[in-house]
Amino acid sequence: MTSDLHRSVARLSAPDGSYCSGALIAPDIVVTCAHFFARHAGARLGVRIDGSAIAPTSFRVSHGTDIALVRLRHPVDTPVLLLGFEPRPLSRTLTLGFGGKAQAVQSRPGVYLGSLPISWSRSGATKVRPAGLVYTNPPAIKGDSGGPVLARGKVIGVQSLILDPRGANLRVATVALWPRGLAQAVRSL
Incomplete structure (x- = not known):
């Protein structure tokens, strides 16, 4: 199970060598942190997931949050991660x-x-x-x-x-x- 989870984690990188992580939540959508885009607005970003480089086509920052969504040029043949709700404390x-x-x-x-x-x-x-x-x-x-x-x-x-x-x-x-x-x-x- 863990190896399948790891296959669905993305690495987003900027030309200056900085990077962040992300997660595949649909065959062609990665969710990540918005603060990475604040520092790299307009930069040509790269996305690697499950060993493959996939070009992003667009991104959207969810206003007032630290959530960003990235659309990939084509779907990835990797398991997507399911979204859940806030857990109970001590989960x-x-x-x-x-x-x-x-x-x-x-x-x-x-x-x-x-x-x-x-x-x-x-x-x-x-x-x-x-x-x-x-x-x-x-x-x-x-x-x-x-x-x-x-x-x-x-x-x-x-x-x-x-x-x-x-x-x-x-x-x-x-x-x-x-x-x-x-x-x-x-x-x-």
Whole structure:
């Protein structure tokens, strides 16, 4: 089961070498973090999923959230991940991503701590609404952003922000939970 999950995790990259993670939620749609697009607006992005490079054709940022949708040039023959709802506090979670410049998908087991109505990055540039908090061990790290966070085998949102005051990763991360209207945004992409 885990290997199938790993096949559905995408790596999005920019020409400057920066990257983030994402998840295939339809044969031709990847969900990821919006803050990656804020830094790379207009850049020619690459998407790799299950070992294949697929060109994106368009993307849409869900306003007021840290969720972005990317349409791929053609469908991918890889299992799609199902979307789920916010879990109960203390539910087990699994965060998947390419954090730490990993060449293969990394798994970060954790526990869902609860929700917040809104969360911001230190700079205030990234707004996460609605937001959930997870504790992961090993911790989520740079590059995991945009990767799927699963509970009960379904994607509840994407990895967004890491709580790391003064550079100390506290193993607590913010998850961008699904905003209202996500299904409509997928259909209109």
